[in-house]
Ligand SMILES: Nc1ncnc2c1ncn2[C@@H]1O[C@H](COP(=O)(O)OP(=O)(O)OP(=O)(O)O)[C@@H](O)[C@H]1O
């Protein structure tokens with residue numbers, strides 16, 4: 001089979017994301033199970049409400065972070081598979097021409113689920129390193145256990161689910177005429193709707209290219225917006241957490257926020273630059289400056305990044321507000337939560353700096369692309 | 378524009394394993410001439426073309442365009458020079474896959490501030506394909522888009538690396554015929570690399586290369602059209 005194990009394992013972005021997801025979920029779910037164990041022993045109603053509140057909060061955290069990350073991993077998996085099929089369409093086309101059925105080829109795509117397995121396994125194992133501290137902060141009265149059932153829920157099941165999903169999705173993607181695959185045609189562009197073509201005719205070529213680049217890859221639009229969403233929401237949340245509950249939460253959030261944001265941002269930018277290497281080389285040969293090129297290829301994503309940031313800000317505000325309201329039912333001394341303008345400004349400035357630095361780094365990469373590179377291919 | 382090459386050399390490879398591709402090349406190209414560069418595979422034709430057009434730098438030697446030495450230019454200046462004067466047509470077309478024919482041609486037109494570029498699309502006979510993507514075109518049509526794109530930027534010198542290499546006889550003749558007619562209309566210099574000896578009969582000047590050296594150079598007394606040469 002042409003798809004090798006290493007093709008599946010090198011989807012590092014998926015591994016990192018599933019690692020984060022399982023890391024967080026395992027902390028809270030393990031805690032939840034242990035709390036449920038001792039629930040029967042509690043007689044004091046005040047303590048009881050406190051425990052219930054903790055339970056609710058862990059569930060919310062799990063559902064929100066787990067859900068978001070699951071969705072992201074699924075989109076990333078689809079993105080990788082589509083990318084793989086596009087860049088190997090010749091080989092796949094030959095297999096189909098030889099008489100291999102879609103499902104037979106698609107079966108090989110199960111390896112793409114392996115990255116989820118490694119990521120989840122890693123996240124699961126490493127969360128135990130933090131577990132003692134986590135219990136101490138959450139509630140030192142709850143004794144810690146190793147709940148093996150969670151390995152099934154958080155490692156085995158996700159891995160199996162993703163392997164299956166990879167097979168189903170690739171089977172669907174392989175349903176293309178053999179000639180379509182064999183001919184070196186980027187079928188994704190052909191046959192696209194051309195309704196709007198007439199309208200935006202009179203803008204400059206750079207503007208046209210900018211739009212076509214962004215619209216050509218919706219998954220990357222999502223990733224860039226997601227990257228800034230993660231950064232914005234997690235960083236701001238962690239500042240509020242630092243005041244509201246504990247330093248440990250703050251650190252977990254910062255680390256996860258940065259990892260997620262960087263992974264998705266780099267995945268998106270590297271893909272954009274690689275996919276457009278040829279166009280950039282031609283433009284430079286024709287005499288477009290590298291600033292024009294990087295503006296056309298990367299510039300279109302700036303607005304999306306800032307939109308992601310804005311949504312992240314609103315999201316974290318609403319989330320913390322609802323969490324605080326859960327807690328204020330249990331004790332009166334929790335202050336009312338107000339929008340934290342100071343941390344918003346700090347996070348926004350750091351975001352702008354990081355985003356522009358990364359873009360500049362990749363503009364420099366664009367500057368180095370030469371026509372010779374693509375001629376030798 | 379008159380182009381003067383003075384003792385151009387270029388090598389590839391590492392220090393201890395240097396492989397010379399161009400070994401001292403000198404010649405002149407007159408303004409408005411049609412020059413054909415012939416030679417066996419690996420003789421350095423494409424490399425020479427890239428060096429003259431400012432895509433690559435030679436190891437030594439000078440390249441003068443009306444007495445301006447482009448080898449002394451910085452990368453930014455060289456990019457600006459290509460923008461102002463040079464057009465390219467490559468063997469593999471290299472169209473931008475995610476843009477329509479119209480926008481691909483506009484890529485060249487915008488560089489020269491050319492607003493009437495649709496005339497050129499018309500001239501190469503692609504008006505009805507204006508809103509198609511490159512993947513929906515035949516090889517010959519794609520090559521014609523590449524020609525329109527290069528001409529839309531109103532180059533003073535047009536460089537062509539085996540423009541008919543991927544075409545069959547019929548479309549090859551068609552494309553060559555377009556080029557010659559457009560050259561008369563827009564008055565630019567043309568330097569074409571080709572494997573096809575017959576095409577040399579269409580050129581004003583023929584240069585033959587072998588192993589990085591020029592082995593022959595002559596002017597044609599009679600110039601044939603694309604439909605008079607053999608194939
Ligand atoms: N970037 C490079 N690195 C190393 N060697 C190179 C490079 N570019 C070209 N060469 C070598 O230089 C020699 C001349 O290459 P060039 O492309 O100029 O030949 P050519 O005359 O155009 O051949 P063809 O007719 O096959 O296109 C070849 O032997 C090639 O292998």
Ligand SMILES: [Mg+2]
Nearest residue numbers: 422423424538
């Ligand atoms: Mg060549």
